[in-house]
Structures are given as C-alpha cells and as structure tokens.
Amino acid sequence: MLTKSLKKNSNLSETCSVQIKIDDSCFQRTKCAKYLGGLIDSSLDWSSHVQYIKSKLVRASYLFYKIRNVVSVDVLKMLYFSLVHCHLKYCIVSWGTATNSVLQPLEVVHNNILWTITYNSYRCHITPVYKSLNIPKLHDIYKLELAKLMHKFHHEMLPTSFKDLFQKTAEFHCHNTRYATNQNYFIQQVSTNGGKKTISNRGATHWANVDQQFKDKPHIAFSNQYRPFLLLQYG
Numbered sequence: 001m002l003t004k005s006l007k008k009n010s011n012l013s014e015t016c017s018v019q020i021k022i023d024d025s026c027f028q029r030t031k032c033a034k035y036l037g038g039l040i041d042s043s044l045d046w047s048s049h050v051q052y053i054k055s056k057l058v059r060a061s062y063l064f065y066k067i068r069n070v071v072s073v074d075v076l077k078m079l080y081f082s083l084v085h086c087h088l089k090y091c092i093v094s095w096g097t098a099t100n101s102v103l104q105p106l107e108v109v110h111n112n113i114l115w116t117i118t119y120n121s122y123r124c125h126i127t128p129v130y131k132s133l134n135i136p137k138l139h140d141i142y143k144l145e146l147a148k149l150m151h152k153f154h155h156e157m158l159p160t161s162f163k164d165l166f167q168k169t170a171e172f173h174c175h176n177t178r179y180a181t182n183q184n185y186f187i188q189q190v191s192t193n194g195g196k197k198t199i200s201n202r203g204a205t206h207w208a209n210v211d212q213q214f215k216d217k218p219h220i221a222f223s224n225q226y227r228p229f230l231l232l233q234y235g
Contacts (some may be wrong), residue, residue, distance in 0.1 A: 038091045043116045046095040047102050053087050055110045060084050076117045089141050093149055093160060094211060096142035097197040109139050131234040140230045143206060144223075149199075151206040151222050154183065154215065165200050183215050184208045 020027045020108075032041045034047045034078050060083040066075060073113055088110070111126045115180040118129050130137055136144060153166060166185040169177075185204040214226050 007133065015140065026051075036091075038094065041068060045102060046098040049091075049095050050102050050106050051096060054109055055105070056087050057084055057113065061113045062108060064113055068116060068119070073117060074135075077135075078110075080117065080133075080135070082112065084110070086136075088138065089145055092142050092145050093199065096146075097202065098137075103138065108120045110136055110138055127234050131231065134228075134231060136230055142225055146203060146206050146229060147210055147226055148219070148223055149211070150203050151215070151219055153203075154207070155219065183211055 011235065030042075032039055034040075041048040060079075063083070064079070080220050082150065111129075113133065114120075114126065114129045114133060115122055118132065140225055150166075153162055165214075169184050169186045179231060185207060187201060187204045187208070188195075190198075190201060195201060210226070211229070214222055214229070217225065
C-alpha cells in the first residue's frame with residue numbers, strides 16, 4: 001500500500017456530494033476506512049492510523065511497567081519486538097510520511113516504553129537508551145523499511161506493478177556522472193509537500209544516501225547490516 005500524504009480542503013470535502021454506485025448500490029462516504037490493516041482517512045494525513053498504533057503502544061506500555069520487575073531486560077526486548085516494533089514497521093513506508101505534529105505523540109509513547117524497559121527516568125536523554133537496547137528510533141525504522149523496499153526494487157524482487165515507479169538515472173540521460181554510476185534513480189523536481197512525500201521521490205532520495213557498500217549485497221545481508229549502520233549515528 002503506497003500512497004502520499006495530501007492535505008485537502010476540509011470545507012470542500014464536507015460539501016462534496018458525489019455518489020458512487022455499483023449495481024444500484026450506493027457507497028456510503030466515511031472519514032476513515034481500514035484496508036489491509038491500515039487506516040486511511042479522508043484527508044490522507046495518516047492521523048487515524050497513527051492514533052490506532054499509539055493506542056496499541058499505550059496498552060503495551062502498561063504491560064511493560066507491570067512485569068519489568070519479574071523478567072529480565074532480554075525478555076522485555078523480546079516482548080518489545082512482538083508487541084511494539086511489529087506495529088511500528090508495518091506499512092511505515094506509507095504512514096511514515098505523516099507530519100511531525102501527527103507522529104510526535106507516537107514517538108513520545110515509544111520513548112516511554114524504552115524508558116520503562118531500562119528503568120530510566122523520563123527526564124533521561126533518550127538516544128543513549130536506544131543505543132543500549134540496539135533499537136532504532138521511529139524515523140530510522142522508516143528509513144530502514146524504505147531502504148529495504150528500494151533494495152528489493154533494485155534487485156527486481158518486487159511485483160511487476162512497481163517497475164515504472166523508479167527510473168535509473170543512467171537510463172534517463174547519457175551523462176556519466178558520479179550520481180548515475182552509483183546505481184541511483186532519477187529524482188523528479190517537485191515543489192509541493194505532497195510531491196516530496198511520494199514514494200517515488202522519497203525512495204529515490206533515500207537510496208541515493210545509502211552507502212555504496214550495501215547496494216549490491218543480498219537482501220538478507222542488506223537488512224542485517226544496514227540496521228546497525230543506522231544505529232551508528234547514536235554515538
């Protein structure tokens with residue numbers, strides 16, 4: 001499920017009277033719909049899906065607080081990946097483009113869970129906590145999943161419906177530039193926030209920032225090695 005975030009005029013949405021019918025059956029307009037586990041709202045700002053994930057993390061946070069005194073940190077980490085991380089990474093390539101104001105409450109709950117696991121005060125700086133647990137932050141989970149998607153596309157591991165999503169720069173023009181020879185994809189110039197958040201723009205931009213040493217690795221090796229590479233920035 002690949003979409004872009006697009007802020008629509010709320011007044012226009014409310015006054016829209018378009019009806020869709022199939023075999024005389026009229027589709028009811030709704031502000032939010034669930035598709036393949038993702039909540040898509042009418043404004044496409046992903047606020048409904050982020051709130052849905054947040055509610056799951058809040059419940060998990062209470063569980064971690066109740067059991068942290070009777071299990072080890074290793075067990076808590078196992079539970080984290082079972083109850084928290086799986087929700088954060090699912091479809092994050094799509095909803096990870098939401099605005100900071102939408103994502104920030106989710107990041108707060110995520111931080112609280114890690115503080116709880118490590119018995120740290122909420123006033124403690126969070127980056128060393130992520131580093132000690134070897135767990136990526138929310139924006140780095142997005143970068144990792146986006147890079148994995150691009151790596152699959154680069155090695156032709158995705159369905160054929162993705163084939164026109166990206167175009168290699170070397171195929172777009174004949175100039176032998178460093179950018180083209182580094183197996184990068186053409187980045188179309190866009191001026192709107194919606195255009196900058198499309199998967200074709202974000203994916204090509206992030207792939208250009210992936211170190212050349214990772215691009216030709218098998219996919220499993222790429223996934224296992226690129227994650228620690230992202231964690232190196234935590235100091």
